[in-house]
Amino acid sequence: MAPITDSVNGSKIYTPVKQSLPEVDPDDGYGAKRYSYETLVEIANFLLSRVSIRPCIGVICGSGMGSYWKQGSLAETITDAECIPYEDIPNFPVSTVEGHHGKLVFGRLDGIPVVAMQGRFHYYEGYPLWKCCLPVRVMKLIGVKTLIATNAAGGLNPNYKIGDLMIMKDHINMMGFAGNNPLLGPNDERFGPRFIPMNKAYNYEYRQIAKQLAKELNIENLVREGVYTCLGGPNFETVAELNMLKMVGVDAVGMSTVHEVIIARHCDMKVFALSLITNECVTRYDQDDEANHEEVLDVGRMRQDILRKYVTRLVAKFAEVENY
Numbered sequence: 001m002a003p004i005t006d007s008v009n010g011s012k013i014y015t016p017v018k019q020s021l022p023e024v025d026p027d028d029g030y031g032a033k034r035y036s037y038e039t040l041v042e043i044a045n046f047l048l049s050r051v052s053i054r055p056c057i058g059v060i061c062g063s064g065m066g067s068y069w070k071q072g073s074l075a076e077t078i079t080d081a082e083c084i085p086y087e088d089i090p091n092f093p094v095s096t097v098e099g100h101h102g103k104l105v106f107g108r109l110d111g112i113p114v115v116a117m118q119g120r121f122h123y124y125e126g127y128p129l130w131k132c133c134l135p136v137r138v139m140k141l142i143g144v145k146t147l148i149a150t151n152a153a154g155g156l157n158p159n160y161k162i163g164d165l166m167i168m169k170d171h172i173n174m175m176g177f178a179g180n181n182p183l184l185g186p187n188d189e190r191f192g193p194r195f196i197p198m199n200k201a202y203n204y205e206y207r208q209i210a211k212q213l214a215k216e217l218n219i220e221n222l223v224r225e226g227v228y229t230c231l232g233g234p235n236f237e238t239v240a241e242l243n244m245l246k247m248v249g250v251d252a253v254g255m256s257t258v259h260e261v262i263i264a265r266h267c268d269m270k271v272f273a274l275s276l277i278t279n280e281c282v283t284r285y286d287q288d289d290e291a292n293h294e295e296v297l298d299v300g301r302m303r304q305d306i307l308r309k310y311v312t313r314l315v316a317k318f319a320e321v322e323n324y
């Protein structure tokens with residue numbers, strides 16, 4: 001290759017070295033190889049060989065929101081339940097956070113075939129983002145077309161109260177701003193294209209349905225619509241961080257969901273996401289309160305009946321409009 005020269009005095013600046021890029025990224029920055037499409041197909045086939053349900057809707061249970069699967073309330077609503085612990089699934093991560101049981105539950109909600117993640121994976125557990133989202137791609141491969149992601153989040157909007165439900169209308173990908181994204185690395189077109197739009201990530205029709213359903217269930221006063229952001233965690237946010245997020249239009253803060261939604265949209269799944277406001281974010285230095293995970297789990301328990309009813313009816317309504 002010709003050396004690059006200074007256009008003023010002609011002196012040589014540097015001689016470029018011809019490089020060939022590896023065809024596949026050798027590791028993901030965490031010393032591990034990203035799973036290939038074929039490995040994910042193997043996981044999907046393993047699951048399909050173990051269960052008879054063929055789900056079209058996938059549900060991710062947020063912190064504290066999965067516990068009722070175990071306690072019985074939503075589990076009673078899920079009929080024909082077939083559970084597979086994560087540790088029994090080859091190449092699947094395992095849950096390490098309290099309030100995330102670590103099981104896939106296949107079954108029916110209001111007659112509709114679903115698969116629910118009773119426990120999600122977080123970046124702060126040490127999983128790279130691509131691995132946190134691996135179950136979403138597996139869901140896609142087993143036939144899921146609609147994703148319902150739930151999470152526990154701190155309420156930053158001063159009008160929000162503990163126990164409110166926030167329909168996510170958008171997100172701000174703070175981790176993406178810092179260069180971390182679940183789509184980093186070589187793109188496998190079998191999942192989706194290299195570049196994807198995100199302006200319609202949170203399905204408009206689903207959001208209208210959810211607002212209408214809130215009226216029908218008389219929980220309109222609890223249901224909000226807003227913007228979520230995910231910080232990597234595991235520490236809760238500082239006062240200065242929260243005030244900055246408030247200024248840029250964030251209504252609720254958590255440590256999940258954003259990357260799952262990116263992966264779901266990449267493989268063309270329709271998305272609905274719901275935050276349970278489990279605590280009020282502390283935005284003043286003279287406040288004595290401190291965020292803590294126990295409160296998050298307690299509020300999850302407090303709202304479990306309403307959440308169960310709301311999510312079950314949403315599943316039925318989404319299935320109706322989609323003809324599942």
Ligand SMILES: O=P(O)(O)O[C@H]1O[C@H](CO)[C@@H](O)[C@H]1O
Nearest residue numbers: 062063151152255256293296
């Ligand atoms: O987002 P989910 O999994 O609901 O959990 C939220 O609650 C935990 C903090 O209490 C964090 O993991 C945060 O992300």
